[in-house]
Amino acid sequence: MQKNLHPSVIKFKEFVKNNPALIKEVRDGKSTWQELYEDWYLLGEEDNRWESLGVKASNSVEKNDENKGDWISTILGAVQKMDPNQIQHYINNLSQALGAIQGVISQFQGSQPSQVKPKIEHKHPFSFRKD
Template identity: 30%
Template sequence: MSHIRLPKELEDFKQFVQNRPELVQRVRNKEYTWQQLYNIWTDEGHHSSFWDQFEQSLEEDKSTSAFPVKSDQIQGIVKKLADLDVDQVDKNLRQLSKALDQIQHLSHQFQQQKRRPPHRGNRFPF
């Protein structure tokens, strides 16, 4: 499978975004769309005053980040774990277990039918 190369302008925007993790968070929070940010980047350039609000967070991230995992990723995981309904997970696991038991039972029945020799009775009993 060949690797698809993005146009240079898109590669540059991608690198620009990777250096500003708050942009990803803002898109996830539906404050902006990628298209809106890309249009600002292409129309006004990367030196636009619009990007100044993200520069501060970039500096803060560099100074406080000792691990390669971003804090927004950790917060997302913690939030998902906090929202997790353990009773619902247990119920789903029990249902899955029952379904797997049924499939195993059916599979066992089909294997037994294959092992039985075919009935070779006389087609014309009279």
């Protein structure tokens, strides 16, 4: 059974499969997988560091953009790649942050004296009494 891996790990595995020089780098003991992954994640696939290892820069991102041409297909492609669970997590975090901001704002507003006096409303406009 294969565990559900983070999308960035899956992309890194594809990067390694396309560049066997990285495997040789690790087997020779010059680098670790962790170091290579961190460099790949922080620097990207187009960085000069990969050229020094004999890795060819991938132009797959540029080819995909040229093939799609119009913005609708680009948006649809992005929507298809979204992970619903991750989006829900981000929405929950955003909601909690907004709630905290609202709480802080309400505390500041609560400490200021209110300038509007509440109206006293009577149930009946005229008070009639029976004699």
